[in-house]
Amino acid sequence: MTDQSDKPKLGTRPPLGLKRTVETGKVKQSFSHGRSNTVVVEVKKRRILGKPGEAPPPAPEPVVEAPAPAPAAPAPKPAAPKRSAADDVTARKEMQARLLREAEEARMAALEEARRREDRSKLAQTEDEKRRAEENRKAEEEAARRAEEEAAAAVAQASEPEVVPSEQAAPEPEEAREVRRPANAPAHAPKRPDAHRPSHGRVREERRHSGKLTVSRALSGDEGNRARSLAALKRAREKEKRAHQTAGPSAKQYRDVDVPEAITVQELAKRMGERGADLVKALFKMGTPVTITETIDQDTAELLIEEFGHRINRVSESDVDIDTDTDVDAPETLQARPPVVTIMGHVDHGKTSLLDAIRGADVQSGEAGGITQHIGAYQVQLKDKSKVTFLDTPGHEAFTEMRARGANVTDIVVLVVAADDGLKPQTIEAINHTKAAGVPMIVAINKIDKPEAKPQKVREELLQHEIIVEQMGGDVQDVEVSAKEKTNLEGLIDAINLQAEILELKANPDRTAEATVIEAKLDKGRGPLATVLVQRGTLKVGDVIVVGAASGKVRAMIDDHGRQVKVAGPSAPVEVLGLSSVPHAGDRLTVVENEARAREVATYRQGVLDKKRTTAAPVSLENMFANRASTTIEFPLVVKADVQGSAEAIVNALNKISTDEIRVRVLHSGVGAITESDVTLAASTGAPIIGFNVRPNANARTAAERNKVEFRYYDVIYHLTDWVKGAMAGELGPEIIENVVGRAKVQEVFPAGKRDKAAGLLVLEGNIRKGLHARLTREDVIVSKTTISSLRRFKDDVKEVVAGLECGVLLADTNDIKAGDMLEVFEVEERARTL
Known part of the structure; x- marks a missing residue:
């Protein structure tokens, strides 16, 4: 057993004096199997303050104990016990570590406050607030610097070798020393010089708690060297942030x-x-x-x-849209640009072959059936380093609108006419489009290598349409070429350059771009694609664009050779990636300042389109009943094509097929592969799905097998329209034609058997045969439609009775026969219907 005679009893209250409020002692702990352990404990004691002037009660003898972090001031004693040199070194190390920690905390607090002030200064809008924030920051840095200098001076002073009493090993706050000074102590007692202490309350609290001696601190001497924890710093920052937020509301912005x-x-x-x-x-x-x-x-x-x-x-709502008509470039900003040449003409007159000869590439082999289905845009660099942009438009009549778009964006039209074939309907259409657009024309008489070629006949035929070539005394250039043999191509290029010089084509490349969509499609891997022709400005990757009712950002641009380019100047055809939806061919592309503006314009344009589509003309009562009485049969279809222009051309061609008896109803026309939603739409009405250069995906095929939906695939528009004509004719069924054979008058009616009635007839014209269809009329009103089941003359069955003779007939499925009725006999012929 340890001697506990010097240990104070628990629960006793020592009198008021200069005693410490924390005392230590040893306690023995007993465990099982006779084991025991002695530990050091601390006992906190209440401090009782006496009244002023009252003498404190006599204090018991002090207990010898380990050095405490916050000891009381030394009471007047005869002499203090001497300490060893090791104790002095330990006390000085603890003081140095504590002072360094306090200086570091002060510096961190000052820097944190400076950072908060800098953050607040960034939010300020006026120069005065920024100036004040800068002054506050400098003041804080100066304060932190002074705190570090004073802390360093205090550390240097504390490190001087002097004997410090045990009771003064850890300095106390000034308030504690004032409270614990005895009443009879002299007021002029000398004070030990203290190091600089920051006035932060948190630091004082840490110092007060740091004076406690615990078991872990007694065993590890590096406790005082540990810096403030990150969690404590984070809590302090959050407290300051809350205080800053509750300081007052920010100034409201008026817009x-x-x-x-x-x-x-x-x-x-x-x-x-x-x-x-x-x-x-x-x-x-x-x-x-x-x-x-x-x-x-x-x-x-x-x-x-x-x-x-x-x-x-x-x-107004119209103000949201972009008006490019008022945006005119200054003449001094304009620079020369390459001409845009559109090649037009009848199908199979050699337009694409001529362009291939100029480009040195084989495009025609990639087109189905050898005819062009899309508008192709190509830029060719000539021998003199000049450039010419070519647009190849289809020649088939179904692509009339596409050719019209090509004529509207072009500078020069090259009209290709076959020397052996002359002018055809599509050639005349191309002439009319060119005249309507007001574009100069160059006539290229192709296929002059053929023996039956007659170029002079072509020139004479052009006179009928007011096209007078130079050889006939006019102002229209004509060039005889052969695309197959590549004959006289230089002459055609010279004619194009000459016409371009006369036009003086110029554009401003140093501005935001404006372009026209030549073709658009939905690519499976790259999304919506638009082939555009830049008309002015320079289109760059990253530009925010609006194209019709679609908006987006230019993610990439691809030229006609399949190479990615960063910029596209005037007259350059490029394929643009990055649109939100597939635009329509002929839409305008405009570069805007930001994505919010692009979405606003696209939303407005889409609203205008929706309003046009949903707004119907007022229906009168007469029209409503007329439409209800109409017996026109509808032939539903779903059309999917690879590009927008082809889809529009197919829909227009199908609408032309419609007749008064049956008309095509296109449920949906779109761009891209056939999807499951297309199959679902077609299955609801039993419509077939026409795919033009597209195929269904896996989900669509599965849904089509389940719903029994028919797919029709085509790559040439002739075959598509022929199939639709046949299918519509089959929907109507064969055409029924009635041929009247003879007419007779009912003279008398008599019974024939139990239920039937027989009619005695006089044949007035033609003849009456057994088994033919008959129509019984009474006062020109049809009573019944029937057939002649039995024909007799007198009592003999006969097959035919001619005009002027009498006979008796038995009509099937009718007994409503009266004397005076008329009987009309006719044959029915079925013919295959054609549209």
């Missing part, structure tokens, strides 16, 4: 709000920078209960904007 004629509450809240619920609440107070998705007019929006202190800017 100029653009308001169209109609706007939803949600969109108005977004433009005002307010909460949508606040706008709904304000409208409810005004007596207009609406939801956040409802549309309000301009006047109501103005009341809301003024209620929240903003300013309204009234705009």
Whole structure:
């Protein structure tokens, strides 16, 4: 057993004096099997403060104990016990570590405050706030620097070798020394010089707790060297952040709000920078209960904007759209650009072959049936390093609209006419398109290598359409070429260059780009693609664009050789990737400043298209009944093509097939592969799906097998229209033709058997044969349609009775026969229907 005579009893309260409030002692712990352990414990004791002037009760003898972090001031004693040199070194090390930690904490607090001030200064908008923030930052840095210098001086002073009493090993705060000074102690007692202490409350709290002696601290001497934990720093920062947030609300921003004629509450809240619920609440107070998705007019929006202190800017819906007509480039900014040449003519007159000869590439072999199905855009570099852009338009009549688009974006038209074939319907169409567009024309008389070629006949035929070539005394250039033999191609190029010089084609390349969509399609791996022809400006990768009702960002551009390019100048044809949807051929491409503006314009244009599509003409009562009485049969179809232009051409060709008896109803026409949704749409009406240069995906094939949907694949438009004509004729069925054989009058009716009646007839014209169809009329009103089941003359069965004779007949399935009725006998002929 350890001697515990010097240990104070637990629970006793020592008198007020200069004693420590924490005492230590040893306690023995007993365990099982006779084991025991002696540990050092601390006992906190209440401190009782006496009244002023009252003498403190006599204090017991002090207990010899280990050095405590926060000892009381030394009481007047005869002499203090001497300490060893090791104790002095330990005390000085603890003091140095504590002072260094306090200096580091002060520096961290100062730097943290400086960082917070810098963050607040970034949010300030005026120069005065920035200047004040800079001054505060410098002051904080100076304060931190002074704190570090004073801490270093204190450390240097504390490291001097001097004997420090045990009770003064850890300095106490000034307030504690004032409270613990005895009443009879002299007021002028000398004070030990203290190091600089920061006034931060958290630091004082850490110092007060750091004076406690624990078992772990007694066993490990590096406790004082440990820096402040990251969790403590994080808590301090969060506390400062909360204090800063509750300092006061930030200044409200007032905006100029653009308001169209109609706007939803949600969109108005977004433009005002307010909460949508606040706008709904304000409208409810005004007596207009609406939801956040409802549309309000301009006047109501103005009341809301003024209620929240903003300013309204009234705009019309048309102001949202981009008006490029008023944007005219200055003459000094214009530079020469390559000409855009469109090749037109009749099908199979050699347009694509001529372009192949100029380009040195074989494009025609890639087209189905040897005819061009799309508009191809190519740029050719000539021997003199100049460039010419060619547009190859289809010659088939189904692609009339595509040719019209080609004529509207071109500078020069090359009309290809076969020398052995002369002018054809599509050639005349191309002449009319060129005249309507006001574009100069060059006539290329092709196939002059054939023996039956007659170039002079072609020139004479052109006179009928007011096209007078130079050899006939006119102003239209004509060139005799052979695409197959590559004859006189230089003459055609010279004619194009000459015409381009006369036109003086110029554009401004140093501006945002504007272009026209030549063709558009949906690619399976790359998404919507648009082949565009830049008309002015320079299109760059990364530009935000609006194309019709589609918006997007140029992710990549591919030229006619399949190479990726970064920029595309005027007259350059490129394929653009990055659109949100497939645009229509002929749409305008415009570069805008940001994506928000692009979405706004695209949304407005889509709304205009939806309004046009859903708005129907008013239907009168007469028209409604006429439409209801109509017996026109509808032939539903779903059309999917590889490019937008082909889909439009197919739909136009199918609409021309329609007749008064049956008409084509295109349920859906689109671009890209046949999908499961297309099959679902076709299955609901039993419509076949026509795929033009496209195929169905796996899900679509599975759904088609399940729903019994028919797929029809084509790559030439002739075959497609022929099949549709045949299918529509089959839908109508064979054509029924009635040929009247004879007419007779009922003279008398008499019974024949138990139920039937026989009629005695006088044949008036033609003849009557057994088994023919008959129509019984009474006063020119049809009573019944029947057949002649029995024909007799007197009592003999006969096959035929001619005009002027009498006979008796038995009509099938009718007994409504009266004397005076007329009987018309006719034959029925079925013919295959054609459209």
